[in-house]
Amino acid sequence: MSKELAIRAENITKVYKLYEKPVHRLKESLSIRKMTYHRPFYALNDVSMEIYRGEVVGIIGKNGSGKSTILKIITGVSSPTSGGVYVNGKVSALLELGAGFNLEYTGIENIYLNGMMMGFGREEMDAKLNSILEFADIGDFVYQPVKAYSSGMFARLAFSVAINVDPEILIVDEALAVGDLKFQIKCMEKFSEFRDKGKTILFVSHDINSIKRYCNRAIWLNSGRIEAQGDTDLICDRYTDYLKYGEKSTKSNENEENKEKLKLNDDMIGVIERFQIIDTNGKEIDEIEYDSNFNLKIDFEMNTDNLDIVIGVAIHTIDDIYVCGVNTLLDKEKVSYKKGINTIYLEYEGFNLLGGSYYFDVAxxxxxxxxxxxYRARIKEFFVRSAYIGEGICVLPHKWKMDGD
Structure with missing residues (x-):
């Protein structure tokens, strides 16, 4: 990957005028006093990004976050309300497959038409024609008007044209695999070929695992703004947590502060006073690396010293799926304590939860x-940093073996 810019978007804003009634548009256009009858909708609001040559960048976000809008502006399909875009290299876009096709033209005529729209001359398209036809594999239908095509044939030809013109920049919007299984495999092989050749790829998908699988950087758009960008696994896991839990995590942090203020009184037998995650260097943390070692430090105070007690810890996902609970009774560990302040440690080795947000309960x-x-529910939230090495909640110990090995 080089540090040569392929795409730069600077302070892109795209505003649409929304009218409650069609007549309001007419009233506004005819108003002598320049009265407004619309409300502005910011599809993009001051978005800036830089994509370097050879990067595979994933763009994620909910519907309406501005993903497709930024792609259309980069490809020139749409113009920004303000801001500018710099594109260094020929672009091929898989946005709305066949959007530039003329239904009355034959497949061959549409191939040359799309080539011309991408800036290729007749001779250049002559050289690319055989590879396009071979990849599309629709036979003699290529000489028929595309209005006679099935939806599958139409998509195959459109995809083949877009991906076989050897662009320097490929932009894909939820259209990576179309048609039957055999053609989908061809699409994926072609996509991998582009990536291996060091092409610049901008990839939009709701499939977070696909973003993790293919992209070396991710940009998260939220309500027309860039929420975060950077390491793919980290950004995707943060985004997944957002989809599960929204922006309520600040309430949990407030709860943590309140719980730490709880002190033992005469009516109580015992109380959890403090709960910390401690790394191997003795530093308190709230982010845990996958497969790392760390300790939980639990400070508790007791009003008595003649009662057998059990200490328990449970882990839940951010959306309240119970992951694992352990306690000293199940582990056959006796808790030796004294009246007053005590500390117990729980050690984790090779922590195998996958990336995302979780929380501890302790009791x-x-x-x-x-x-x-x-019982202190949701006493501590934590985030696991993990590369894309598996799916689900955790990676169980395993080993692959072929018959005969």
């Missing part, structure tokens, strides 16, 4: 682990 129970003396 003191009586000796049967049934009655809670103090």
């Amino acid at each position: 003191i129970f009586e000796n049967n682990a049934h009655v809670p003396i103090d």
Whole structure:
């Protein structure tokens, strides 16, 4: 990957005028006093990004976040309300397959028409024609008007034209695999070929695992603005947490502060005073690396020293899926403590939860682990940093072996 710019978008804003009634558009256009009858909708609001030659960049975000709008502006299909775009290299876009096709033209005529729209001359398209026809594999239908095509044939030809013109920049919007299984495999092989050749690729998809699989950087758009950008796995995991939990995590942090203020009084047997995640260097953290070692430090205070107790810890995903719970009773560990302040540690080795946000519960129970003396739900949120090495919640120990090995 070079540091040569392929795409630069500077302060792009795209505003659409929304009218409650069609007549309001007419009233506004005829108004002598320049009265407005619309409300502005910011599809993009001051968006800037730089894509370097050879990068494969994923753009993620909910519907209406501005993903397709920024692609259309980069490809010249749409103009920004303000801001500018610099594109260095020939672009081929898989946005709306066949959007530039004339239904009355034959497949061959549309191939040359699309080539001309992409800036290729007749002779250049002559040289590319055989590879386009071979990849599309629609036979003699290529000599028929495309209005007679099935939707599958139409998509195959449109995809083939877009991907076989050998562009320097490929832009893909949810159209990576079309047609039957055999053709989908061809599409994926071609996409991988582009990536291996060091082509610049801008890839929009709702399939987060595809973004993780193909992209070396991700940009998260939210309500027309860039929410975050950077490492693909990190940005995708943060975005997934947002889809699950929204922006409510600040409430949990407030709860943590309130819970730390809880102190033992005469009416209480015991209380959890403090809960920390400690790395191997003794530093408190709230981000955990996949497959790392760390300790939980649990400070608790007791009003007695003659009661058998159990300490338990549970992990949940940010959307409340119960991942794992352990306690000293199940692990056959006796909790030795004194009246007053005590500390117990829980050590994790090779922590194998996959990337995303989680939280801990912690509790003191009586000796049967049934009655809670103090139960602190959602006492600590934490985030796991993980490369794309598996899917789901965790990676179980495993090994592949072929018959005969």
